[in-house]
Amino acid sequence: MKKLAVLALAAALLVTGCSSADPSSGDDAGPPEAGTLRILAGSELADMQPVLDEAAKATGVKVKFTFTGTLEGAESLANGSLDGKYDAVWFSSNRYPAGIPEAAKRLGNQVKIMSSPVVLGLSQPVAQRLGWDKKAPTWGDIAAAAGKKEFTYGMTDPSASNSGFSALVGVASALAHSGTAIDAQQIAAVTPQLTQFFSAQVMSAGSSGWLSDAFQRRATGQDPGAKVDGLVNYESVLLSMNSSGKLPQPMKLIYPSDGVVTADYPLTLLTSASNDARDAHQRLTDYLRTPDVQRRIMQVTQRRPVVPGVQLGGQFVPHDLVELPFPATQQAIDALLSAYFSKIRRPSRTLYVLDTSGSMQGDRIQALRTALAGLTGADNSLVGRYRQFRSREEVTMLPFNTAPGEPVTFTVPEQNPQGELAKIKSFAEGLQADGGTAIYDSLDRAYQVMEPLVAQDPDRFNSIVLMTDGENESGSNLGGFKSAFASLPAAMKQIPVFTVLFGEGSGDELTQVATMTGGKVFDARNTQLSSVFQEIRGYQ
Numbered sequence: 001m002k003k004l005a006v007l008a009l010a011a012a013l014l015v016t017g018c019s020s021a022d023p024s025s026g027d028d029a030g031p032p033e034a035g036t037l038r039i040l041a042g043s044e045l046a047d048m049q050p051v052l053d054e055a056a057k058a059t060g061v062k063v064k065f066t067f068t069g070t071l072e073g074a075e076s077l078a079n080g081s082l083d084g085k086y087d088a089v090w091f092s093s094n095r096y097p098a099g100i101p102e103a104a105k106r107l108g109n110q111v112k113i114m115s116s117p118v119v120l121g122l123s124q125p126v127a128q129r130l131g132w133d134k135k136a137p138t139w140g141d142i143a144a145a146a147g148k149k150e151f152t153y154g155m156t157d158p159s160a161s162n163s164g165f166s167a168l169v170g171v172a173s174a175l176a177h178s179g180t181a182i183d184a185q186q187i188a189a190v191t192p193q194l195t196q197f198f199s200a201q202v203m204s205a206g207s208s209g210w211l212s213d214a215f216q217r218r219a220t221g222q223d224p225g226a227k228v229d230g231l232v233n234y235e236s237v238l239l240s241m242n243s244s245g246k247l248p249q250p251m252k253l254i255y256p257s258d259g260v261v262t263a264d265y266p267l268t269l270l271t272s273a274s275n276d277a278r279d280a281h282q283r284l285t286d287y288l289r290t291p292d293v294q295r296r297i298m299q300v301t302q303r304r305p306v307v308p309g310v311q312l313g314g315q316f317v318p319h320d321l322v323e324l325p326f327p328a329t330q331q332a333i334d335a336l337l338s339a340y341f342s343k344i345r346r347p348s349r350t351l352y353v354l355d356t357s358g359s360m361q362g363d364r365i366q367a368l369r370t371a372l373a374g375l376t377g378a379d380n381s382l383v384g385r386y387r388q389f390r391s392r393e394e395v396t397m398l399p400f401n402t403a404p405g406e407p408v409t410f411t412v413p414e415q416n417p418q419g420e421l422a423k424i425k426s427f428a429e430g431l432q433a434d435g436g437t438a439i440y441d442s443l444d445r446a447y448q449v450m451e452p453l454v455a456q457d458p459d460r461f462n463s464i465v466l467m468t469d470g471e472n473e474s475g476s477n478l479g480g481f482k483s484a485f486a487s488l489p490a491a492m493k494q495i496p497v498f499t500v501l502f503g504e505g506s507g508d509e510l511t512q513v514a515t516m517t518g519g520k521v522f523d524a525r526n527t528q529l530s531s532v533f534q535e536i537r538g539y540q
Contacts, residue, residue, distance in 0.1 A: 032087070036062045037280050040082060041090040042162060043067040044208055044234070045265075047301050051293065061284040069206070069538075070096055070162045075382040077103035087277035088270055092116075092162040092234075092263035099330040108269040109278075111285040114294075114303040117260040117321055118166040121238040121251035122230035126151050128252075136257040139174035140193065147196030154203030154211050155232040159337060159386035160538030163208045166261040167232045168340055171197055173324040174258045181325040184335040191343060198345045203228055204461060206538025210520065212237050216246045223518035224493040234263060239302040239315055259322035264306065337386060342414065347392035348540045349453060349460040353446050355468040355502075357401040360433035364469055364503060371530040372397075372428035375537070376421040379530065387534040389424065391417055394460065396449060397427055400442035401435030402474050407449045439468055441475035443513070444484050447492050454491055462495045463540050465533075466513065467524075469503030478509050485516065493517075498536050500524050 030038065045065070056062045066086070068076070073089060074097040076082050082089070083106070089097075094110060097103040120142065127133045130145060137145075145151060156164035173182050175190040182190075203225075205211035215231055217223040231238065235253065242250035267288070269281045287293060294305035298313050305312070312319055327333045354368065370378075377388050389395055391414040399405040408427060412420050446464050454462060472478070485493065496519035499510035503525070514521045520539065524532040 030064065032274060032277070033062075034276050035060050035280060036064055037088055037277060037284065038064050038086045039066070039088045039090050039267075040068055040073055040076070040086045041065050042070070042073075042092050044092065044237070045090055046209075047240075048297070050300055051288070051297055054296070055284055055287050055293075059283045059287050061280045061287075063284070069160050069535075070165060071159055071383045071386060073097065074100055074103050077106050078382070080106070082106070082270060083272040086270060087273045088268055088281060090265065090267045092265055093166070094266050094268060095326050096162075096165065096333065099327070099333055101330075106271050108271045108273065109281065110266040110268040111281075111289070112264045112266050112306045113285070113288050114297050114301065115262050115264045115306055116234040116236040116303045117255070117262040118163050118170060118232065119235050119238065119260055120153065120230055120232050120254040120256070121241075122151060122153075122254055124249055124252050126229045127254065132254050133252055136255055138258045139171045139197075139256045140258075142254070142256060143171065143175065143193045143197035146198070146200035149200060151229040152200050152202045153230040153232055154205065154215055154228050155201055156205050156208055156211055157538035158340060159383075160206040160535075161208055162263060163233050163237070165337075166263065168336060169326055170256075170259065170261040170324050172336060173261075173326075174256065179325070181328045181332065182336070183327070183329075183332050187332075187335050187339050191339060194340075194344045198340075201346065202226070204539055206535060208233055208237050210539075212241055214518065216241065216244075217518070219247055224516075225496070225518045226494055235304075235316075236302040243302070243315075255318060255321060257322075259324035261324050261326065262321065265303070341386065342391040347394070347460050348390070349394040349396075349450075349457075349462045350540050351396040351398060351407070351446050351450055351464045353404075353442050353464060353466045354397065354399045354431070355401075355437065355439075355470065356399045356405075356431055356433050356435075357437045357470060358434050359437075359470050359503065362433075365431060365433040367529040368467070369428050369431055371528075371533040372431075373425045374530045375533060376425040376428070377418075378425065379534075383534060387537040389417075389421060391415075394453065394457075395424060396453075397424075398442060398446055398449065399431060400438055400445075401433075403438050404442040404445040407445075409453070436474045437468065437470045437472055438474035439466070439472040439509075440477060440481040443481055443497070444476065447485075447488060447495070450495060451489070451492055454495075458491070461540055463519070464495055464497045464517075465500065465536060466497055466510070467500040467502060467529075468510075471504065471506045472509070478512065481513070482516065496520075496539075498522060498539060500529070500532055500536075502529065 052063045077097050078100050158165040158168045175193045176182050176186040218225050218227050289307050291310050294307050294310045375388050389412050393412045396407050396409040398407045410424050497517040498519045499514045499521050501523045511521050522532045
């Protein structure tokens with residue numbers, strides 16, 4: 001297969017000195033430096049950079065961020081791969097890693113810096129129609145209205161992002177009415193109401209930032225997806241969206257009267273940290289908790305102060321919130337996540353358009369086989385467990401080379417899914433590399449395959465994943481695909497394409513495809529393909 005030069009992507013990092021590399025590798029954490037804290041953090045903390053730049057001048061302590069997801073961070077903590085490579089972790093909450101004994105023992109001094117509850121933001125007309133602009137509903141009221149499809153919303157995947165995880169915990173705890181941390185038996189009892197609540201979810205994402213951006217694009221007609229009535233997200237994210245001026249009109253924030261789960265952002269020293277890191281942690285946290293800096297954090301990030309005596313800004317209404325109990329054990333958390341994916345949330349339908357051209361021979365086709373096999377349960381890590389193909393999910397494989405191949409569809413049953421997962425694994429292991437590359441003919445074919453499936457069963461999350469390691473050389477080109485996409489029915493235009501940049505794939509063209517369809521580009525050129533396929537699961 002003919003190869004063209006790799007196009008450099010102009011994908012600058014969000015902030016200076018941060019990365020989103022695999023935290024277990026430690027490559028981007030760098031060696032220890034006096035006066036520098038190497039912190040593994042949640043990606044939403046990128047907005048703290050102006051405050052941290054000021055802190056560096058005032059205290060001499062510089063922060064070096066590497067960003068990761070909730071599950072990935074907890075697993076890296078538990079397996080010890082952060083020891084000696086990072087000095088601290090800074091997640092929106094330590095509740096999840098604290099429930100894992102091997103992770104909890106590595107958490108040292110924890111200092112809360114700010115807080116933000118997870119709440120519901122709704123468009124003003126919808127909030128008024130439901131009467132929630134005048135009287136705060138309970139989570140039960142919200143679930144009942146969701147079950148009647150009186151509104152739609154987006155939320156992050158609870159296995160990928162703490163905002164989605166906190167929302168799941170909050171609504172489950174409130175519906176249980178027990179006043180104590182929810183357990184496995186109570187989860188089964190509230191499953192029908194949870195299913196009602198999540199039936200109105202029409203957008204999923206692996207991060208709070210991407211979810212809010214996608215919501216804004218849909219609200220302004222920049223994305224082909226249907227407009228969504230609201231978001232379940234951090235209060236800080238919703239307030240920032242309202243103040244940005246990018247929405248047609250500000251959202252109404254709904255604070256359920258029976259309580260919320262709040263992120264408290266503890267900057268946490270690792271027990272393996274050096275004495276220099278301990279000193280830097282002390283100086284930085286002391287500075288961040290001074291009244292003036294707490295007010296600065298409010299201004300920059302829209303998060304609430306945690307230091308007594310610092311007055312809340314006028315945007316924070318109500319001031320006092322009921323805090324819902326959090327599951328006390330890893331077993332309860334696992335039961336809640338398992339019920340969410342296997343029974344509660346709307347099932348997914350995913351079509352994988354897979355490059356099996358000649359350039360994929362050798363390590364590349366093996367990486368593709370391994371990535372797909374991992375999604376069938378071959379990867380038994382903490383992250384792998386929650387990113388595998390799920391009960392009730394419909395998966396279609398469409399390999400291509402010089403022309404699109406024959407699509408094969410698998411449906412994972414709710415009971416005893418192992419047999420169907422084994423068939424997917426066998427299919428993946430049988431993929432062979434040969435021939436040329438017909439990217440856009442194959443993408444056209446993917447929409448043709450999806451159309452009758454969606455018509456037959458529309459109540460699913462639908463997405464297409466396009467993975468290619470080269471540039472298009474057979475059949476129609478990008479211009480042809482754009483024309484074909486413009487003529488698709490509205491329901492088909494709402495299916496996002498998540499593109500995977502691999503090998504010599506054209507970053508420019510794959511970005512155009514993702515942007516046009518409301519999807520996202522994932523870069524697998526310097527990351528294991530299996531990790532990227534797992535990351536995409538948070539958006540499906």
